Amino acid sequence: MKMLRLAAHVACLPLFAVAVSPAQASVNNATATVPSITWSPCPDAWTGPASPDLGDRLECGSMSAPLDHEAPDGNLLEIGVIRVRAAVPALREGSIFFQAGGPGAHPGTLLQAIARAWTDSDWIYQHHLSERFDLVAVIPRGLVGSGELRCVTGMPPSYETLSGDLSDANWNLMLSEAQAMADTCRAPWHARYINTEQHVHDMDMLRRALGDERLHFYGISYGSLVGAWYASVYPYHTGRMLWDSGLDVTRDYASALQSAIVAQHDAIVRKALNPILSDPARYGFGSNPGIVTEAVDKLPGRMRKLRLAAIKTPEELAATLHLANLWEVRKPATLNAMLRLLRNPLAPDPNMDARLRHMANKLAALVYMQPGTTPRFQSGPEGDSVRVVVPCNDMLWTRSESAVRRAARENARRYLSTTGHEVLDEIICLRWGPPTARPMVSANIELAPPFLMLQSDADTSTPLTGAMNALDRFANARMLLVRNSDEHGLFNFTRSPCIELTAARYLATGQLPETGSRAFACDGTHGSPLEGIPGEPPLPVVEPVAVTLPAPAAHDEL
Structure with missing residues (x-):
C-alpha cells in the first residue's frame, strides 16, 4: 500500500502552472456549500473488520460531490469518507487527513491500523493525536x-x-492493448473526473462538513502530491502537512518517476553488482x-520476467546471471531440463554454492x-484501474510514440531496474485525450504554513x-x-x-526541531515496530x- 508503482515516462509538461495572486487561491471557498454526512458503522469492504479497540469511534459516511467542482453541471458522485473520532471529544482540536499513497491505494485498512497504534501508543504525542484529533480519509474516486x-x-x-x-x-501488440485499455477505462x-484535483476538492468538502478552519494532512508517497x-x-x-517519502512534486510524473528507475539501478549496482565485481571467484x-560485466550487459530478454529491480543482494544477482548463462548457452527446453543443469556446482564454496543453486531453482x-x-x-481491480486513470487525467503527455520506444530501448540498455511495464501506461495516456485537471499553481504552496517532509x-x-528539489523550491519546506x-x-x-517523536510532535503541535536549519537528520529506523520485544526498555x-x-x-533523463 505504501509503494508507488514505478513508471519511466519522461519529458512531459510539468504539473505546475504559472503563479497567480493570493486572492485567486481557495477559489471555491467563498460560495462552497457544507455537505451533510450521516455517520454509521463502516462496511468491511471499506476498512476491514472494525477493531474493538476503537469501539464506535470508527465510522463512515458519504457525501454528494460535483463531478467537476470547478464547473458543476448537476452531475454528482457519491464519495465515501472514513473517520476515527478523537478519543476525548471535549479536547478535540481538529482533524488529520490521511492519504495512503497510490494512485489507487485505499485508505481504510491502514487508517484504522494507524488509529489503533496511536490509541495504544506510550509516546506522548501519538497519544495526544489519538485524544484530540479525528483521523479521517476521503476515499479517492x-x-x-x-x-x-x-x-x-x-x-x-x-x-x-x-x-x-x-x-x-x-511493439504493435502492446499498442493494441494500450488502445483497448484507454478506450475501456x-x-x-x-472516469474523466477521477484525478488529483477533484480529490482535493472532495477533501475540502469534508473539511467544511467537520467544521474545521484548517486541514491538517499526513500523506505517504503519492500522498505528497495530494498535499501539494x-x-x-x-x-x-x-494546516500542518506531513509528506512521508514523497513523490517529487516539483516535476511531472514522467521525470520524477524516471529518477526512481535510476535510483533502483544504482542500488543494484551498489548492493549486488559491486560485491561480485570485487570477488567474482566467490560467486x-x-x-x-x-x-561479470559482460554477463550483466547480455542478460537475455526472458530474464527480464524476473523483475531485476527487486534484486537486493549479490547472491540474488549471481543466481540470476548463472541462470541466464545456462538459458543462453544450453537452451534447455523445459523447467525439468533446467533444474537438471542446476544440479551442477555454480560456485567453489559449498555454502555459497548451495545458496546460489537454491535461488536459481x-x-x-x-x-x-x-x-x-x-x-x-x-x-485490486479498482486500485489498479485508478492507477492507470489518474496520471492520464492529471497531466498532458506529449512525447511521440516513437520517442517513447526509443526511450524504452535506452532504458533497457542502461538500467537493470526497468521492466518496460511503464511504457504501456504512457501509451495509454498518449491515446487518452486532454487531461481534465487544471495544473497546480506552485506559488500558492508557499502561502501555506511550514510543512515537514520525511x-x-x-x-x-x-x-x-525529489525531497531536495522540494526543499530547494519551497521556502516553507x-x-x-x-x-x-x-x-x-x-x-x-x-x-x-527520533523519527516518530519528530513527526508526531509536528502533527500534534506544529513544533519543528530547533536546529537552525531547514534540514535535519535522524540515524536509522532501528527496525520495524513488529520487531519490538514486549517489555524491553x-x-x-x-x-x-x-x-x-x-x-x-542534475536530472538524469532520456
Missing part, C-alpha cells in the same frame, strides 16, 4: 466506496516483456570481473511459468533528490532526513524515537541534528 472503477482485467499482457523485446511485432461516465495540490488550491485552509565467475520456476489464466491485481537517504521508490535507511514510508513504520530519545545538503543533482 474510483475506489470501493467512491464510484468504483473497474477497467483493467488483471490478465497477463498479450505481449512479451518490453525491456527484453522491442521488435515491431511485440475512459468509457465510464465519471490541496495547498495550491486552498493555501489559507492548509562462481572466476578471476575476471569482465566476465526458484528463479527458474518463474522463467518457465506459463501465463496465468486467472486475474491478478496489485491493488525522507530516507536510500529510498529507491521516491529518491532523496522542512526535511527530516533518515540516514542509513532505504525505507519507503517512515512515520508509524519504525522503532526510532524503550530506545533513548534523540533529537534530530542539523544537516547541510548538497545542491540537487
Whole structure:
C-alpha cells in the first residue's frame, strides 16, 4: 500500500502552472456549500473488520460531490469518507487527513491500523493525536466506496516483456492493448473526473462538513502530491502537512518517476553488482570481473520476467546471471531440463554454492511459468484501474510514440531496474485525450504554513533528490532526513524515537526541531515496530541534528 508503482515516462509538461495572486487561491471557498454526512458503522469492504479497540469511534459516511467542482453541471458522485473520532471529544482540536499513497491505494485498512497504534501508543504525542484529533480519509474516486472503477482485467499482457523485446511485432501488440485499455477505462461516465484535483476538492468538502478552519494532512508517497495540490488550491485552509517519502512534486510524473528507475539501478549496482565485481571467484565467475560485466550487459530478454529491480543482494544477482548463462548457452527446453543443469556446482564454496543453486531453482520456476489464466491485481481491480486513470487525467503527455520506444530501448540498455511495464501506461495516456485537471499553481504552496517532509537517504521508490528539489523550491519546506535507511514510508513504520517523536510532535503541535536549519537528520529506523520485544526498555530519545545538503543533482533523463 505504501509503494508507488514505478513508471519511466519522461519529458512531459510539468504539473505546475504559472503563479497567480493570493486572492485567486481557495477559489471555491467563498460560495462552497457544507455537505451533510450521516455517520454509521463502516462496511468491511471499506476498512476491514472494525477493531474493538476503537469501539464506535470508527465510522463512515458519504457525501454528494460535483463531478467537476470547478464547473458543476448537476452531475454528482457519491464519495465515501472514513473517520476515527478523537478519543476525548471535549479536547478535540481538529482533524488529520490521511492519504495512503497510490494512485489507487485505499485508505481504510491502514487508517484504522494507524488509529489503533496511536490509541495504544506510550509516546506522548501519538497519544495526544489519538485524544484530540479525528483521523479521517476521503476515499479517492474510483475506489470501493467512491464510484468504483473497474477497467483493467488483471490478465497477463498479450505481449512479451518490453525491456527484453522491442521488435515491431511485440511493439504493435502492446499498442493494441494500450488502445483497448484507454478506450475501456475512459468509457465510464465519471472516469474523466477521477484525478488529483477533484480529490482535493472532495477533501475540502469534508473539511467544511467537520467544521474545521484548517486541514491538517499526513500523506505517504503519492500522498505528497495530494498535499501539494490541496495547498495550491486552498493555501489559507492548509494546516500542518506531513509528506512521508514523497513523490517529487516539483516535476511531472514522467521525470520524477524516471529518477526512481535510476535510483533502483544504482542500488543494484551498489548492493549486488559491486560485491561480485570485487570477488567474482566467490560467486562462481572466476578471476575476471569482465566476465561479470559482460554477463550483466547480455542478460537475455526472458530474464527480464524476473523483475531485476527487486534484486537486493549479490547472491540474488549471481543466481540470476548463472541462470541466464545456462538459458543462453544450453537452451534447455523445459523447467525439468533446467533444474537438471542446476544440479551442477555454480560456485567453489559449498555454502555459497548451495545458496546460489537454491535461488536459481526458484528463479527458474518463474522463467518457465506459463501465463496465468486467472486475474491478478496489485491493488485490486479498482486500485489498479485508478492507477492507470489518474496520471492520464492529471497531466498532458506529449512525447511521440516513437520517442517513447526509443526511450524504452535506452532504458533497457542502461538500467537493470526497468521492466518496460511503464511504457504501456504512457501509451495509454498518449491515446487518452486532454487531461481534465487544471495544473497546480506552485506559488500558492508557499502561502501555506511550514510543512515537514520525511525522507530516507536510500529510498529507491521516491529518491532523496525529489525531497531536495522540494526543499530547494519551497521556502516553507522542512526535511527530516533518515540516514542509513532505504525505507519507503517512515512515520508509524519504525522503532526510532527520533523519527516518530519528530513527526508526531509536528502533527500534534506544529513544533519543528530547533536546529537552525531547514534540514535535519535522524540515524536509522532501528527496525520495524513488529520487531519490538514486549517489555524491553524503550530506545533513548534523540533529537534530530542539523544537516547541510548538497545542491540537487542534475536530472538524469532520456
